[in-house]
Amino acid sequence: MTTFPIDEIRAQFPALARHEHGRPVAYFDGPAGSQVPQSVADAVSRYLLTTNSNRGGVFAVAKESDAIVDAAHQAAATFVGGNDPACTVFGANMTTLTLALSRALGRTWRAGDEVIVTRLDHDANVTPWVLAARDAGATVRHVDVHVEDGTLDVASFHAALSSKTKLVALGYASNVTGTINPLGPMIAAAKQMGALTFIDAVHYAPHGLIDVTALGCDFLACSAYKFFGPHVGLLYGRRELLESLTPYKLRVSSNDLPGKWMTGTQAHESLAGVAAAVSYLANLGRHCGSVTTERAAIESAFTAIHGYEQLLSAHMLAGLRTLSGYRVWGITDPARIAERVPTFSLTHARFTPRELAERLAAEGLYVWCGNHYGLPFTEAAGLEPHGTLRIGLLHYNTIEEVDRVLEALRHIDQ
Numbered sequence: 001m002t003t004f005p006i007d008e009i010r011a012q013f014p015a016l017a018r019h020e021h022g023r024p025v026a027y028f029d030g031p032a033g034s035q036v037p038q039s040v041a042d043a044v045s046r047y048l049l050t051t052n053s054n055r056g057g058v059f060a061v062a063k064e065s066d067a068i069v070d071a072a073h074q075a076a077a078t079f080v081g082g083n084d085p086a087c088t089v090f091g092a093n094m095t096t097l098t099l100a101l102s103r104a105l106g107r108t109w110r111a112g113d114e115v116i117v118t119r120l121d122h123d124a125n126v127t128p129w130v131l132a133a134r135d136a137g138a139t140v141r142h143v144d145v146h147v148e149d150g151t152l153d154v155a156s157f158h159a160a161l162s163s164k165t166k167l168v169a170l171g172y173a174s175n176v177t178g179t180i181n182p183l184g185p186m187i188a189a190a191k192q193m194g195a196l197t198f199i200d201a202v203h204y205a206p207h208g209l210i211d212v213t214a215l216g217c218d219f220l221a222c223s224a225y226k227f228f229g230p231h232v233g234l235l236y237g238r239r240e241l242l243e244s245l246t247p248y249k250l251r252v253s254s255n256d257l258p259g260k261w262m263t264g265t266q267a268h269e270s271l272a273g274v275a276a277a278v279s280y281l282a283n284l285g286r287h288c289g290s291v292t293t294e295r296a297a298i299e300s301a302f303t304a305i306h307g308y309e310q311l312l313s314a315h316m317l318a319g320l321r322t323l324s325g326y327r328v329w330g331i332t333d334p335a336r337i338a339e340r341v342p343t344f345s346l347t348h349a350r351f352t353p354r355e356l357a358e359r360l361a362a363e364g365l366y367v368w369c370g371n372h373y374g375l376p377f378t379e380a381a382g383l384e385p386h387g388t389l390r391i392g393l394l395h396y397n398t399i400e401e402v403d404r405v406l407e408a409l410r411h412i413d414q
């Protein structure tokens, strides 16, 4: 395997050069939003300065703008492993897209129908379905979690699934515990029951290859600002479903895909940035392997990212084991490292997550605290109202940064 080009990667992210009090800062806040490479910022700025226009104009700049938006749909389709650019929809963020989809799907539900959500999900993959079910008079079933290791209680999923189930909403990876859910068998079981599946891939997207075709899911949502792009969400849906469902939309807006699902004027500059974020990953993939297609380049990037992040995870878990006073909420067994992404939630016996985060921030270590909107888990684990301290690693983080945060945690406990 080629050595992971960490120095070349970091050089592309201007934010990583930030210093505070004479020391470099370390960004462990990726789960709340990743930093962006220069190429993404350039694409956004280039769009605004040279091709800024609304859709469908007859003049040159409008046509250039349309081409950029079309390319963004293609890039998003390639990123999620779908072949059809018309089946990737953009919107303000994952939450807004999911609320819109839940309203459209909810119109097809009746009293007696059931919807399954999980206690390991971000609230954006729970409340939209709960609200739509409420409006339709449908019933919501909640899949439990094993609080000890932050994993889904898959048996409780199978117990909830029945011929009444209309939709199963699952997370790809937890933004609190880092757990990667075993989606394959759950999607297959849902399909067998005739239920639709919606996957929240927001937290997984910067860490691993998404392949909607291999997953066999009906819908999948993620957010570009978590995978090195700008603040915009994207939703993949199977063509037949996107065509047959009726979203809330204006009379004047398109009845075709993808426009039917994209209400109002989009943030075109951000869409230019999405394509640039996907290109950034593809370029990394080309650097790490010999590939011919854009999709293969993305696959190669995630193979490299996955290998590197596993090293970071192993180092982090080994270090956390040497600390006293802290509890890690999630998988800690080094033999099970493949079941998690490098997102670590901690609590301390004496300090609240906010106090810990403030102490770390004072040293230029950027971490997050609270429930991270993963409220179902923090409630199930009895972690409200303080939640956890979350240290999120991405492929631009280093072993040295991990050592720094571990040392700072050790120091706080002394």
Ligand SMILES: Cc1ncc(COP(=O)(O)O)c(C=O)c1O
Residues within 6 Å of the ligand: 031, 032, 092, 093, 094, 095, 096, 122, 124, 125, 171, 173, 174, 175, 200, 202, 203, 222, 223, 232, 233, 373
């Ligand atoms: C797992 C997960 N799902 C959904 C969301 C919501 O995404 P957005 O901010 O794009 O609405 C987040 C945001 O943090 C998340 O981490």
